[in-house]
Amino acid sequence: MNFQFQLRDYKKQNGTQAVRLRFFTSSKDIQYLDTGVSVLKTQWDEKKQQVKKNTLEEQLNASLNALLNEVKMLYYKNEGVSAKRLLQIYKNSKKYDSSSMLDFYQSIIDETRMKEAIRTAKTYQSYLDKLRTFSSYLSFTDISPLWAKDYELWLMKRGNKPNTIASNFKCLNAILNKAVKLGLIEKNPLKGYEIRTVNTKKESLTIEEITLFEQYDIAPRFKSMVLARDMFLFSFYTAGMRFSDVCKLKWENVTDTEIVYTMGKSEKRAGATRYIPITPKLSAILQKYKTNKKYVFPVLDKCKDKDIEGIEYTIFIANNKVNRAIKILAEHIGITKHVSMHIAKHSFASYAVKNEVDLFHISKLLGHTKLSTTEHYLRDFFQKEQADVMNKLFGK
Template structure:
């Protein structure tokens, strides 16, 4: 009797949440409560995008069908979204829909069977070691914000492509006995990096940082730390893009380029894939291969010249 009452109560708790928006709001709140803030933000962004497509009108989960999702895909393309962006939103919506199916809220109708949910090969983001050296040696003393952006890029490169969110939340106590140890926000994996002089030089460059954090990204402890991080990454990437233009780069320079560049330079030094993968904190070598998939075209051209040498 008690068991049946619990089941009935659980069903009732979902009875008012059969619209996509309501159901996603529950998932977003659950993600935030479990500390998965970045994931909750991606779910929020996906919901906002879909609601714009729907002109603010909610949709019943049971009314989500292949035709509706194909219409959303067409809408995203018309907005100039890349296929990877389309796939990103579709996969989050599919995960939400499947969760509703698992909970018995709706019956499976496979609404995502005709839309793109794969991963396209992206434009190569890495820059060469030569360009990284040029970046390091640039005189940016005229702009404090540009100089700071460059230094954060270099710190990421020095630390095996550490992500900006991990850099932001590094604590001074994470540095002990010449080793920097931190846990990746994305995967929870514990990584250790030997502390080098080039890393210390950047830390020393910004004295007066009296917070518990190692880098001056989150400065005001009593204010929203997550908001400080997000504001900082936006400003840093904006300044890096300006620097990239000064360097004559074709593609935008961002913090993410530092991660790709470390992997690319390491590969160019003939460091084994397994070592690169472990150094970057990847769950598998397949993830690392995504970073290294687009080889420098000059390398490919040289290889082709060797093949065609006797015909030239």
């Protein structure tokens, strides 16, 4: 990397010209950085690369040398980067407070919120709030495996479950990796620190229990429970459509033969658009709500399209209400399993496995991009199937 100071051609009203730091690796990779120093052309020594014949020349030259050394140090720490990348690293080092990790964490959350990933931002914010409670000030240099162990124990004492703790650390790792990428720190201080997760059993309803849900007689006056059941069954018959996507589904997504929508959680990746054929079960549910003008289900009818936070908050409240309603419904039916909207996805997966649908098609129906994700997701279901096979082979 070559570094050189030079005067800009442009002259200011007072006749001075700005001094820029020019650094480059080739004729196609040249960047310029404003030094904040401006002098007359007669006050600049191009050969010695310094200010001359200026009453403040000692102070100005010290400022230029400090800047040059700072940029060079960043380059040495990130050896091999292009001039363009080096300029980005330098700007990021000035944009963020490199001492306060908590401030940087907050800036990433704010950026996430600006990108309208509201639910992600809220989740990250809850993790940061815990971190602030544990330590009101935290620099990047404070973080270490020993610090992580103390934080892990603190979370455990507060009643956080292992998987919740793992989620907190997963987010923290992502933040630290971001800091590395932006050039704030050289390496992730938690790299290699192991946070264990616990495999949780995936509850699912059998097709017989799904049928009980369908056939249970709910009095028409209990409109919220009827809506909750319909949304739950709709999710099951659409191969586990997420609750947020069920809420956001519009009639424009529904044709005579299929439902076409983009998964909100994965909208930026390939394969995020799903095509669900309208089966008789789905058709019956859709017919009940055909008078709705915009959304299939009336959850977001009062929300404005551009009120992203309002929409996410409404979905959050609705999800809690629906989960309470279907839990009560399950108790009336006599189902003791922990029933929620998310169990609809598990139930579909279990039903597909039992009907010998091949892994590739299950993966596509669930909206997974990798078969390995589906294999991990279906691990509990396959284990139960293995037990059934053994019982058939050797049971009485």
